[in-house]
Amino acid sequence: MKRLEDYNPTTIFLYFLAVTVVPTVFVDPALAALSLSGAAAYYILRGQGRLRDFYVYGGLLLAMALINPLFRHNGVTVLFVMGNNPITLEATIYGFVASSMILSVILWFSTFSRIMTSEKLLYLFGRVSPKLALILSMALRYIPLFSTQAKRVGDAQKVLGLYKEDNIIDDIRGGARVFGVMVSWALENGIITADSMAARGYGIGRRSSFAIYKFTRADAALLLMILTLFGAAAGVSVLLGVSFTFYPAIKPPPSLPAAAVYSAYALLSFLPAALEVWECVKWKYLLSKI
Amino acid sequence: MIVIKSAAARKVIKVLVPALLIPGVIAAGAYLFRGRHYYAVTLAVAMLSLMLFAAGFERKKxxxxxxxxxxxxxxxxxxxxxxxxxxxxxxxxxxxxxxxxxxxxxxxxxxxxxxxxxxxxxxxxxxxxxxxxxxxxxxxxxxxxxxxxxxxxxxxxxxxxxxxxxxxxxxxxxxxxxxxxxxxxxxxxxxxxxxxxxxxxxxxxxxxxxxxxxxxxxxxxxxxxxxx
Missing domain, CATH: 1.10.1760.20 (Arp2/3 complex 21 kDa subunit ARPC3)
Structure with missing residues (x-):
């Protein structure tokens, strides 16, 4: 047992795919709630969240949820009439479900961005397309390089009295000039890099990767578990037609297959949080024995 | 992840993806979801087109x-x-x-x-x-x-x-x-x-x-x- 972030990039990637696909495809209050709570638990356990972020997320949720009943007037239960438009219970509930789903995906992916560093993504996709991976990794390296160089050029220009930052016009014109200088420099620099790479034999053999991620037995086990849970949740939903009806009236799916779908997805959703807790407990336990 | 090492496999993808997969995905989406969930279909089509482009680019010198x-x-x-x-x-x-x-x-x-x-x-x-x-x-x-x-x-x-x-x-x-x-x-x-x-x-x-x-x-x- 390891933290999710310590597994092979393939496993991590497929996990995030599986956990976000289910609630997006099958819009359902229970799935959305499970996804949101699983994502939030993981987010908090990883120590990513600050309290302020959750105010922002809460506001986002509310705003997105209330858009739907304002523009959608389907549904049989009219809560009240605003202007000439009925505001219905069904549309309001749909709004909350859809926006919790979207918010949960945002949370999942914010953790995903932290865990899947560019290095891991390059490992994952570099084998599919080595040339694109090269462009990606070169560009990633160039960004900080260009920023420092641009600052140097800008400082030099200011010292020479070529532009001030007092007014917007001058600032933009100065920025544009620095940008122009940077373009020439970057292109020439790039050509030098390319020649240097060619001289060292780039493109002759197969490309190797800096980081080595082994696909271990633990990865296989976790991946199997992820795929089984995903298959159970998605398979039962599609085959038995478990779907939550919002319009015209709320109708939950039959309870037995729905329970199977929800429990499979609950396990999937809380998997990373559970791994995180398990690791923490194990760590504390081992410490206590010293 | 899909590992495409050989050039031949990439060539196959280049032919297969536009000819079969994209219409296939659209048809499957229409059938499985009965015309709902267009976004899943559009997402799949966008990703397939990107893959297609990557394969074509990879093949070129x-x-x-x-x-x-x-x-x-x-x-x-x-x-x-x-x-x-x-x-x-x-x-x-x-x-x-x-x-x-x-x-x-x-x-x-x-x-x-x-x-x-x-x-x-x-x-x-x-x-x-x-x-x-x-x-x-x-x-x-x-x-x-x-x-x-x-x-x-x-x-x-x-x-x-x-x-x-x-x-x-x-x-x-x-x-x-x-x-x-x-x-x-x-x-x-x-x-x-x-x-x-x-x-x-x-x-x-x-x-x-x-x-x-x-x-x-x-x-x-x-x-x-x-x-x-």
Whole structure:
């Protein structure tokens, strides 16, 4: 047992795919709630969240949820009439479900961005397309390089009295000039890099990767578990037609297959949080024995 | 993950993907979801098209210098944000497309989308951004001859593509939220994005007005000097 972030990039990637696909495809209050709570638990356990972020997320949720009943007037239960438009219970509930789903995906992916560093993504996709991976990794390296160089050029220009930052016009014109200088420099620099790479034999053999991620037995086990849970949740939903009806009236799916779908997805959703807790407990336990 | 090591397999993908998979995905989506969940289908189609493009690019022999110049353009468009009010990704994608060809334009746009999302957050929207920015670059390349000659045309193209980008991305927003396409929600989404779209369009136009010519000259110079 390891933290999710310590597994092979393939496993991590497929996990995030599986956990976000289910609630997006099958819009359902229970799935959305499970996804949101699983994502939030993981987010908090990883120590990513600050309290302020959750105010922002809460506001986002509310705003997105209330858009739907304002523009959608389907549904049989009219809560009240605003202007000439009925505001219905069904549309309001749909709004909350859809926006919790979207918010949960945002949370999942914010953790995903932290865990899947560019290095891991390059490992994952570099084998599919080595040339694109090269462009990606070169560009990633160039960004900080260009920023420092641009600052140097800008400082030099200011010292020479070529532009001030007092007014917007001058600032933009100065920025544009620095940008122009940077373009020439970057292109020439790039050509030098390319020649240097060619001289060292780039493109002759197969490309190797800096980081080595082994696909271990633990990865296989976790991946199997992820795929089984995903298959159970998605398979039962599609085959038995478990779907939550919002319009015209709320109708939950039959309870037995729905329970199977929800429990499979609950396990999937809380998997990373559970791994995180398990690791923490194990760590504390081992410490206590010293 | 799918590991495509052999060139032959990549060739097969190149034929198979457009011929079978894309119509297959659309048909399966229509059948399985009975016309709902367009967004899943559009997402799959966007990703397949990106894969198709990657396979085609991988097959070609592209010089190291050309590869590096594209990555320089990508990095410039992401790093170019240090100029106040400019978000130069669209503009630089257009310039790359016009001066280095449609393929380079597509690469520049789609790679810039991936990289800027390292800073702003990846998500299901990434493939769409890659796809729409890529297309902006691709079409700039196809219209290259015309756009190169006239300053007004290139500015217009930049402005229009900025607006279209926003329109396309909001289609995705609505599909994701609603699972179907509701024009009222779409216009609401467009409305909330309006100030952003306007700023974006104006900044594209200004950037292209100021920089298209000098930028193009620099690229042409490098192309002549080093024979890229």
């Amino acid at each position: 592209t010089g190291t210098r050309r590869l590096i110049i594209v990555s320089v353009m990508v990095a410039l468009s992401v790093a170019g944000r240090f100029i106040p009010f400019f978000k130069p990704i669209t503009a630089l994608t257009v310039i790359t497309g016009v001066y280095l060809g449609g393929e380079a334009g597509f690469l520049c746009g789609s790679m810039a989308a991936v990289i800027s999302n390292f800073y702003f957050g990846q998500g299901p929207w990434t493939p769409f951004q890659m796809f729409s920015w890529g297309l902006i670059g691709l079409f700039a390349g196809l219209l290259g001859g015309m756009l190169k000659k006239s300053r007004a045309l290139i500015v217009m193209y930049g402005a229009v593509s900025g607006v279209l980008y926003s329109f396309v991305m909001d289609i995705w927003t609505v599909l994701w939220y609603d699972k179907g396409f509701d024009p009222a929600l779409y216009f609401a989404a467009l409305g909330t994005a309006l100030p952003h779209t306007l700023l974006y369009t104006a900044s594209n136009a200004v950037f292209l007005w100021l920089c298209a010519r000098p930028f193009g000259e620099k690229l042409e110079r490098v192309k002549i000097k080093y024979g890229v």
